[in-house]
Amino acid sequence: MSTPAGITAPPAAAPVPDATRAGSRALFAVCAATLLVLMNYTAPVAVLPQTARSLGAGLTTQTWLINAITLGLAATLLVAGSLGDDFGRRRIFRAGLALLAASTVGAAVAPDAGTFVAARVLQGVASAGILAAGLGLLGHVFHTNHGRSHATARWASMLGAGVALGPLASAALTALGSWRWFYLVLAALAAVLAALGGRLLAESRAERTARIDVPGVLTLGAGLALLLVAVTAGRTGWLRPAVLIPLVLGALLLAAFVAIEARGRAPMLDLALFRRPDFRIATLGAFFTGLAALGPSTVLPTLVQQLIGVSALGAAGLAFLWAGASFVVSNQMRHLGTRFAPTRQLALGFALTAAGYLAMLGYADAHSWVRTIPGLLISGAGSGLLNAALARLAVASVPPHRVAMGSGANNTARYVGSALGVAASITVASSLLPAGQTGGFTARGADAVLLLGTGAAVLGAAAALIRRRVTAPAPAADGHGHRADGASAV
Secondary structure (H helix, E strand, O other), X not given: OOOOOOOOOOOOOOXXXXXXXXXXXXXXXHHHHHHHHHHHHHOOOOOHHHHHHHHOOOHHHHHHHHHHHHHHHHHHHHHHHHHHHHHOHHHHHHHHHHHHHHHHHHHHOOOOHHHHHHHHHHHHHHHHHXXXXXXXXXXXXXXXXXXXXXXXXXXXXXXXXXXXXHHHHHHXXXXXXXXXXXXXXXXXXXXXXXXXXXXXXXXXOOOOOOOOOHHHHHHHHXXXXXXXXXXXXXXXXXXXXXXXXXXXXXXXXHHHHHXXXXXXXXXXXXXXXXXXXXXXXXXXXXXHHHHHHHHHHHHHHHHHHXXXXXXXXXXXXXXXXXXXXXXXXXXXXXXXXXXXXXXXXXXXHHHHHHHHHHHHOOOOOOOOOHHHHHHXXXXXXXXXXXXXXXXXXXXXXXXXXXXXXXXXXXXXXXXXXXXXXXXXXXXXXXXXXXXXOOOOOOHHHHHHHHHHHHHHHHHHHHHHHOXXXXXXXXXXXXXXXXXXXXXXXX
């Protein structure tokens, strides 16, 4: 059969039957699941006061109502990516969707804050499997520069769309009945996607003997968990044993993880990848994206509700503006992404994030939610640039057989940064209180959160622009976008 004009036939040595249809199916399944993950991730943001009242959660516990899912994500993303590469990316992807459905039902029926937090941690574990294996599936299906740029930009746009729609859907269902309704609807959708995944996706895995890095799994998961426990507990004082003990233990476990990965025969994180400038920049960029873009923006709807008196639906509308700008910009980068170096795109994204935060300073003092709109649009556009650039780098900076591990490492850095950003933002917002006031937030605290995000964004821009002065020339790429060293030439 002849090849239609304008379409390049796949190489004879490695035929890919019906590649266009397979790519479209994979892109739909992965993007739909990513949308659900981010909607779920941000669902409590606009209805935190209502959820906290229903579950009897105090201020410290409210931090966990938001951060529990981030704990599950950060602790298991790298593990999920490694398991996907070794045991099958589709298998891990579908298992993640099934666990998301089950754990979301648990969140919907939770009788108290402890049960809800436990369910959210499990949601984070499920989300880790979906995100790490999902981006790995796209990296397997799309091989060319143009194809990967298109696919990863679409995937990145789902991050913005999920952040936009999650608070809005949650607030709307809360207004109609209960915050619990959102989780019941999402559980049903996750179950449907888990069932469809077997038909829409082809299995892929690395061509090597599958092994589970048990010591790495235990030290990384426990180390990150203890670190986040310490940061969250730091709101009421950093020199208390309840903060110092988990902080020190977490640091020791993370150091042990690095030592284990350096000496292991089958590590889930190949430390040699950090010799690649693109991998280092991708990891640092992801960390500062979580710290600067996700952390403060997650806390902002709660501050607007409590300081200005905006309704849950109104706060969700403001979050929609930020995330909507992120979605639009990420989606447009599938057309423009190949024209910009990812490092410059990251630097511009961080610059816009900082500019947006500075534009919002004083909104609480002025008691005006309108003053936040320009800043939300600017910082949202910056977030869109960051998401698109990081998705490209996560896939392109690792060898093809470790693409899910690259996604896991990138997203681990992102959500560790996010967890630290949320905890630090709530700590700062609740610590700048007048004498005699023991709870709540102030306008000074709201501005401090914006300045904290600005500082993190400036550091992120600097990290993105640091390049080695002397680098070895990259191996030449073949006609299909693959370099001689096994990495993608994207």
